[in-house]
Amino acid sequence: MSKKSFIFAIFVGLITTVLSSELGNISFYGRGQASLATHWCSVESIRSSTGVHIYFPEEDETQSIATNNKIRNYPMIVYMPGKGNKNYSYINFSITNQSADLLESSKIKAELRISAPSAKDLIDEGYTCESIGLTCTNLTDYNFSKNEKEWLSKVDLRFYIESDDIRSDPQYDDEEVEYFRLQLSFGKLSTSWKEYVSQISFEEYFEDLPYREYLIRNYGSMPVNVHIGNTFFLKSRVIPLLTNGAPASGYSSYSWLINGADTMGIDTNDVYPDDNEKKIALIYSAVNKNDYAYYVHNSYSDTYGPPEAISFRIRSFFVNNFKLKIDNIKEFNLTTEYSIPRNCKIPNEEEVEILVDVRSLIYADSYHMVNNDITGFLIQAYTDNDHVKDKLVKQNKDEDYINSNTSKVYFYSFNLHNTYPTNLKPYTVVKYDSNLSNDCDISMHDHADWKGESYQWPTVISSVDKYYKLIVNAIDDSELNSENDLPDIFTTANECENGLRLIKRLYKTSTLRDKYSCDKEKLKLTVGKKFREDIISELDAGKVPEQLSIISLTSISRLNCSIFDYINIERFPYLKILQITNSEGLNCEIPDHIGKLKNLQTIDLKHNKLTGTIPESIGNLENLEILDLSYNELKGEMPINLNNLKNLKQFDVSINDELEGEVLEKTLESCNYLNTTICHYANTEYCYNGSDECPESTDLPNFSILNYQISFTLNLTISFILCLYIFN
The missing domain is CATH 2.60.120.430 (Galactose-binding lectin)
Structure with a gap:
């Protein structure tokens, strides 16, 4: 036809120049999708407390079209542990789009239901009837269907939106942070699918900071699976x-x-x-x-x-x-x-x-x-x-x-x-x-109007199966309250990043708060010449975490010798790199207790006004690889036991005019004795001459042969005296 x-x-x-309030709704998650909606953080960046598991449905190219079509109605599932010894378990989703603001939404609509984990899963996670508060003696015998009312009473899920700018700003105390965390009025969730709606409004919000965080917390003792279907943050504007x-x-x-x-x-x-x-x-x-x-x-x-x-x-x-x-x-x-x-x-x-x-x-x-x-x-x-x-x-x-x-x-x-x-x-x-x-x-139309349609509700999932991918505790960002919740030492980059968040929260009133960072698994404190506060008072107040692996202090005008009183094995047992440079206030001797920091790999104290001798205790640092004491006012004999530093690779004591002694009897990657009176008695292939008055190594006596001759003569003398004594 x-x-x-x-x-x-x-x-x-929609154009880029319009304000975010003029833009449209924000989707959070859609059924069947293998990640959050665009503008939300990637699955690897979702933050949660320990033990939270996140499951996304995932299609497989080897599966049939019918199977994949079925998966497209699957919900996202979040396993929320019970509160345990903490106040709650939680998961935090954040928006990466900087022009978005959830507080500009008028309401949120979310398809939600909850289900109980299997008895086996609960037991594997270490839960018991007693720890949850259920009237049973063995979880394997507990009938979750029959006792639904009881275990639901042990679930206390709460949903929030909040501003990360407020949460992480030290000018807001804990009470203010809690006030500005807006709780959504979903009420109690059930085991059946339902669309929950909450208005989003702040009667007395007087800040001008965006809300880009969506949180779920479980304050209850009962672990629970939270099933999440279509979820939208809706604006009222036409x-x-x-x-x-x-x-x-x-x-x-x-x-x-x-x-x-x-x-x-x-x-x-x-x-x-x-x-x-x-x-x-x-x-x-x-x-x-x-x-x-x-x-x-x-x-x-x-x-x-x-x-x-x-x-x-x-x-x-x-x-x-x-x-x-x-x-x-x-x-x-x-x-x-x-x-x-x-x-x-x-x-x-x-x-x-x-x-x-x-x-x-x-x-x-x-x-x-x-x-x-x-x-x-x-x-x-x-x-x-x-x-x-x-x-x-x-x-x-x-x-x-x-x-x-x-x-x-x-x-x-x-x-x-x-x-x-x-x-x-x-x-x-x-x-x-x-x-x-x-x-x-x-x-x-609503879900009731779609009765009989395949899309009326998301699929009811009794247990996650092969069609789900698991994200385990993507970033452990537990909002804990004590430094005791930190590990003794960070062993991975993730552990360090997670610990760093807690440290910044615990020390949010400290002037050093923003000076901490992670160098892979190492927690680092870096303070430079623009720092005008008194770092000594921060150390004296105990506002520096013991997990530090690196201390780097450079060109700090208010630094003085009392800094060494705080850098000891008791306070920083895991310290690996100590760098204090370009500080004229350091006009004292290097303390002997520095040799007790057994994990030190680098000591960098160049360009100060250090006096006195090099402590012999440094020779006890078996892990030391770099020792730089150049550009100071050190004097006296260089300790001979520095030869015990079997891992030493770089050594620099240059520009210490009154430093005396012998060069190290070891081959190093680099060394520097310039402007010292240290003599070269050993292998100096890569080293500079420290003094023209020192004899060449070939002109020196062979101390090893001499020692052997002395030892042999002494032994003969002792044997002769013993013989005379016996035969007399």
Whole structure:
């Protein structure tokens, strides 16, 4: 069948220059997806307390299409341990998009249910009837189905949003941080699927900091699986895309004809002749052309989630089909998939305002649609010309009228409704089939309206199976309250990063708080010349963690010799690198107790005013690899037991004019004795001459032979005396 197709389309994108409050909804998670929605942190960056397990459904290329389609309705599952010895277990999801702010949302809608872990899993995790508080003696005999009410009473899940800027800022004390953590009013969760809704509002919020954290906590003693389906943070604002027949402020438009590129960029504005209000409209007509389209759009970097509804005001002629396309993600035939099933139609030759329940269309394909990847919307009107002619013939229209019919649309407005309108009176309601008893239904449909559909609720999962991937404790960021909760020493980079977060929380009033960092698994304190506070007082107050592996203090004006009183084995038992340089206040002797820091690998004390001799105790540091005492005022004999440093690779005592003794009897990667009076009695292949007065090693006596001769003579003498004594 031949067609004369008239196509009218509007494509809308959101621009980068608008404020975040002008942008759309934020999806959190969509059924069947293997990660959180766009703009949320990656699965590797989810923070949680110890023992939290995260399960995402995952498709497999080897699986059948039917199996993969089934998985696309699976929920995400989070295993939340019981509170144990702490106040709660928790998981924290954060938004990485810096223009987003959850506090600008008016509400959150989340599909949720909970289930009990299996008895075996609980036992494997170390739980007992007693530790949970259940009336049983053995978990293997406990009937979770029969005793659902009891174990549910041991679950205390709470949901929050919060600002990381407030939580990590030392100017806010714990009470203030708790005040600004906004709890969502979901109430008690059940074992059945339900959509929970909470308003998001702060009566007395006087800060100007964004909220980008979504938290779940379990304050109960009962571990629980939290099943998460489609979840949205919804805004209340209506976003106009087309107003009074013109693109809304901030949007641009262009037009084209497939067979007439010469008309590119032409928009026709006019008033419908019989419109008493004389409203301006954009007019699209298919006269003499097969394809006509109109787009409104902007290029931008941010993308957002779907609205709950769209509305558009039009007056159409000879148009019998409309389509909605959400970006390049999904196309819906509004006539066959939406209007007719609801017994509605879009009348021709009348000015009408059409409301579309986008939410229902989205939930029908959550796997593709529940995300934050939307960049625009497209409304398309098109006509089957033969169908229109047949209809006009049945209406007894004359032949000239039939042949001259022109598909045309007057387009007045187009709006995105982030939250579904509560007042439906402004919108057109016309029955498609007057013989049916049900009226045209433009209300927002809910799960009850989708009864019998495969997408009514997410799949009920009794236990995670091979179709799930497990993320175990992605980042252990336990919000604990004591330094005792830290390990004695960090053994991995992850452990250090997790510990660093707790340290910054515990010492948030310390002036050194932002000077801590991680060098792989090593906790490091780095303080430079811009530091104007008194570091000694911080050490004296015990505000420095003992887990430090690296201390680096450079060019600190207020530093003095009392710093050495605090750098000892009792305070820093795991210290590996000690670097204190360029500090004129260090005009004292190197303390003897430095030789007790048995884990030291580097001592770097160059460019100070250190005096006295080098402590012999340094020769006890078996792990020492680098010793740099250059550019000081050291004097006296260099300890001979420095030769005991079997791992030493780099040695520098240059620019210590009164330092005496012998060079080390070992080959090093590098060494420097410049401007000292140290003599070269050993292998000096890579070393500089310290004094021209020292004899060359070839001119020195062979002390090993001499020692042997002395020893041999002494032994003969003793033997002779013993013989005389015996025979007398």
